Amino acid sequence: xxxxxxxxxxxxxxxxxxxxxxxxxxxxxxxxxxxxxxxxxxxxxxxxxxxxxxxxxxxxxxxxxxxxxxxxxxxxxxxxxxxxxxxxxxxxxxxxxxxxxxxxxxxxxxxxxxxxxxxxxxxxxxxxxxxxxxxxxxxxxxxxxxxxxxxxxxxxxxxxxxxxxxxxxxxxxxxxxxxxxxxxxxxxxxxxxxxxxxxxxxxxxxxxxxxxxxxxxxxxxxxxxxxxxxxxxxxxxxxxxxxxxxxxxxxxxxxxxxxxxxxxxxxxxxxxxxxxxxxxxxxxxxxxxxxxxxxxxxxxxxxxxxxxxxxxxxxxxxxxxxxxxxxxxxxx
Amino acid sequence: xxxxxxxxxxxxxxxxxxxxxxxxxxxxxxxxxxxxxxxxxxxxxxxxxxxxxxxxxxxxxxxxxxxxxxxxxxxxxxxxxxxxxxxxxxxxxxxxxxxxxxxxxxxxxxxxxxxxxxxxxxxxxxxxxxxxxxxxxxxxxxxxxxxxxxxxxxxxxxxxxxxxxxxxxxxxxxxxxxxxxxxxxxxxxxxxxxxxxxxxxxxxxxxxxxxxxxxxxxxxxxxxxxxxxxxxxxxxxxxxxxxx
Numbered sequence: 417x418x419x420x421x422x423x424x425x426x427x428x429x430x431x432x433x434x435x436x437x438x439x440x441x442x443x444x445x446x447x448x449x450x451x452x453x454x455x456x457x458x459x460x461x462x463x464x465x466x467x468x469x470x471x472x473x474x475x476x477x478x479x480x481x482x483x484x485x486x487x488x489x490x491x492x493x494x495x496x497x498x499x500x501x502x503x504x505x506x507x508x509x510x511x512x513x514x515x516x517x518x519x520x521x522x523x524x525x526x527x528x529x530x531x532x533x534x535x536x537x538x539x540x541x542x543x544x545x546x547x548x549x550x551x552x553x554x555x556x557x558x559x560x561x562x563x564x565x566x567x568x569x570x571x572x573x574x575x576x577x578x579x580x581x582x583x584x585x586x587x588x589x590x591x592x593x594x595x596x597x598x599x600x601x602x603x604x605x606x607x608x609x610x611x612x613x614x615x616x617x618x619x620x621x622x623x624x625x626x627x628x629x630x631x632x633x634x635x636x637x638x639x640x641x642x643x644x645x646x647x648x649x650x651x652x653x654x655x656x657x658x659x660x661x662x663x664x665x666x667x668x669x670x671x672x673x674x675x676x677x678x679x680x681x682x683x684x685x686x687x688x689x690x691x692x693x694x695x696x697x698x699x700x701x702x703x704x705x706x707x708x709x710x711x712x713x714x715x716x717x718x719x720x721x722x723x724x725x726x727x728x729x730x731x732x733x734x735x736x737x738x739x740x741x742x743x744x745x746x747x748x
Numbered sequence: 749x750x751x752x753x754x755x756x757x758x759x760x761x762x763x764x765x766x767x768x769x770x771x772x773x774x775x776x777x778x779x780x781x782x783x784x785x786x787x788x789x790x791x792x793x794x795x796x797x798x799x800x801x802x803x804x805x806x807x808x809x810x811x812x813x814x815x816x817x818x819x820x821x822x823x824x825x826x827x828x829x830x831x832x833x834x835x836x837x838x839x840x841x842x843x844x845x846x847x848x849x850x851x852x853x854x855x856x857x858x859x860x861x862x863x864x865x866x867x868x869x870x871x872x873x874x875x876x877x878x879x880x881x882x883x884x885x886x887x888x889x890x891x892x893x894x895x896x897x898x899x900x901x902x903x904x905x906x907x908x909x910x911x912x913x914x915x916x917x918x919x920x921x922x923x924x925x926x927x928x929x930x931x932x933x934x935x936x937x938x939x940x941x942x943x944x945x946x947x948x949x950x951x952x953x954x955x956x957x958x959x960x961x962x963x964x965x966x967x968x969x970x971x972x973x974x975x976x977x978x979x980x981x982x983x984x985x986x987x988x989x990x991x992x
Binding site: 436437438439440441442443444445542543549552554555559609611612657658659660662663664665682683684689692693694695717720721724725728 | 766767768769770771772774779780781793805806807808809810811812813815817820821826828829895896897898899900901902903904940941958960961964965966969970
């Protein structure tokens with residue numbers, strides 16, 4: 417018994433927090449573009465640990481539940497409906513056998529939504545992770561994005577004969593408070609730390625990066641966001657040795673057009689690095705669509721790490737606060 | 749650039765700590781490619797990996813640096829750039845024995861030239877040597893795996909002798925077959941899968957460099973010592989048929 421894909425949507429792939437510990441073998445981390453929303457969806461579906469969620473991009477899929485399940489959506493509101501009726505994000509919900517989850521009923525507010533099911537999808541871990549690495553075709557569901565007709569089993573379906581009306585009511589009665597730092601927030605500017613080669617860039621380039629507006633080009637994907645804006649250059653161009661790259665590294669190839677490395681980035685890169693996006697703002701970046709504009713604002717290391725740590729603490733507190741939800745779901 | 753035939757330097761390695769954002773620290777040992785520097789990076793990476801610090805997710809050596817990726821744990825006294833910098837400095841100050849690279853000895857069979865090595869003649873011409881001399885240069889001395897990057901299982905090996913200090917091709921190929929063995933700038937790369945690439949292809953190995961279902965998935969690991977073993981085309985076909 418499983419979830420059946422009626423329509424796959426634009427790009428729907430399973431992602432967790434990424435394939436860590438293998439970058440020295442050249443294996444990209446991949447993982448959720450908006451890790452915050454991925455974790456939130458899991459928490460609201462009563463999950464512990466880090467099972468993969470379905471990362472849904474702009475045009476969502478149409479999915480049929482062939483068995484009862486508890487699920488939750490987080491991240492962008494892509495206009496989700498269950499059997500044609502609007503459903504909210506950030507709530508644990510019940511699907512019955514035969515129910516259809518679809519998207520697109522309302523204008524999207526963001527780019528990526530995350531669908532978590534209670535207990536997780538039954539996916540084989542590859543190198544300790546359920547994340548799909550699309551470029552090399554491994555991880556997730558058969559190493560690829562969802563396709564029509566796919567059937568994805570659930571790891572721990574709800575107990576048979578369960579009173580779904582009572583479960584629905586119990587979930588609906590739960591009061592769930594989401595701290596601001598774990599919820600969606602649009603930002604006027606994306607905060608960054610100086611990159612490895614910040615000082616080698618020209619004054620004009622550093623000035624432009626901090627003040628100008630950049631547009632996310634249509635040639636942007638899970639691997640990287642290309643930025644259209646003022647050309648950036650170093651005072652004295654030089655060859656760089658290939659070395660480690662991170663989620664949010666802003667590198668500048670010879671053409672002067674900056675690229676922000678995203679979830680599917682290569683493990684190493686050989687271009688000059690002007691900046692590094694603060695981790696706390698990567699989710700906001702991941703929810704910004706091609707065609708939209710961005711500004712960047714410098715932040716101090718201490719502040720970036722304090723905000724990153726505050727989000728971690730907020731997730732820990734949310735996890736504790738959701739103990740009643742997990743208790744409801746594990747009732748026999 | 750030091751010649752790798754020189755004896756290892758007895759000078760204590762120096763390093764600089766360069767934060768790369770709020771979740772990565774790069775320990776930089778220099779800005780050029782040579783065998784001693786590479787061994788220092790690999791030994792430092794091994795030492796940092798063996799420390800198994802909670803919150804450190806990846807230790808990634810490259811030609812002249814080691815990247816330490818970490819995650820905050822949400823604790824008040826948790827991992828920060830400042831605290832991790834102190835720990836890295838203290839650990840590396842204990843010493844970085846360059847003989848502690850810890851790699852394995854691995855033979856990589858290579859069918860040089862012909863259809864498997866379309867650029868061998870160009871490389872020989874650029875080096876002013878015969879194709880056989882290039883094969884000898886490439887296969888008679890061991891090479892070290894400096895780092896993996898660009899794609900899963902994609903290894904950079906070196907440092908080769910000066911005649912193999914030739915630039916990459918002026919225009920890259922859009923698709924290089926899996927197993928292609930290619931040289932440039934005194935280094936070798938082996939393409940683990942069909943990829944775009946601008947290096948000079950002098951041969952191919954029938955071995956599978958990367959298989960996500962295998963443990964470890966990558967045939968080559970940082971620090972491995974590789975001997976390229978010339979094989980005939982028939983041997984290439986025989987080995988390739990014998991594996992998935």
